[in-house]
Amino acid sequence: MDEAPSAMIFAAGFGTRMRPLTDTRPKPLIEVAGRPLLDHALSCVSDFGARAVVNAHYKSQMIAAHLADTPVTVITEAPEVLDTGGGLRNARAQLGSDPVFTMNSDVVWAGPNPLNILAEGWRDNMEALLxxxxxxRTVGYTRSGNFSIGNGGQLQRDTSGMVYTGAQLLRTDRLDAITxxxxxxxxxxxxxxxGGAAYGxxxxxxxxxVGTPDGIxxxxTMLQEHGDV
Known part of the structure; x- marks a missing residue:
């Protein structure tokens, strides 16, 4: 990877589970511990030394205004929101051709910078590292697991396994072939x-x-007990 890798932060969703708070603002601008959720994610990116790209759709003007005086690139998706895969492909020109970090904007971390963990675990034979x-070790999460890690670190779908945190490092070449x-x-x-190229x-x-008002x-409380990133 280049010395300044790129990180995509997904911030385009409608935040329906967060209503009524999202009636007046997009979920990434809802505050946790005195900072918007989006700023928690951006701190991880800036502390790692990556350049940030943020997509926006719902109340996109508020996200653009929040980031107006920063070096962050904001991509507004219109007329429709493109979901995570479509949003990532839409941002490829700004992200470059090297492996890209992606992060969800509605989570909070207590521990080491997640991008450091991904960078340390990355190997050339990987197409994705989740x-x-x-x-x-989760709070506010009420669904089943998503994946487990098999022999050699390869990823396996497993509803009784661990939870995908919304952070990953992946190659984007395959996006070109999706119709x-x-x-x-x-x-x-x-x-x-x-293809056996996804790892965890x-x-x-x-x-x-932080998907619901109760999650705030x-x-x-988690940050008070375990500390911020």
Missing amino acids: LLVPVE QDIFSLNVLWDQMLA VTYPGHWAD KLAE
């Missing part, structure tokens, strides 16, 4: 899983899913 966390305009990153992952690594800290207090 950051996972055991369920017992849909709007699609999830799951489409890309399925191709990589089939475990996050050693704690992780909060849970995340703040």
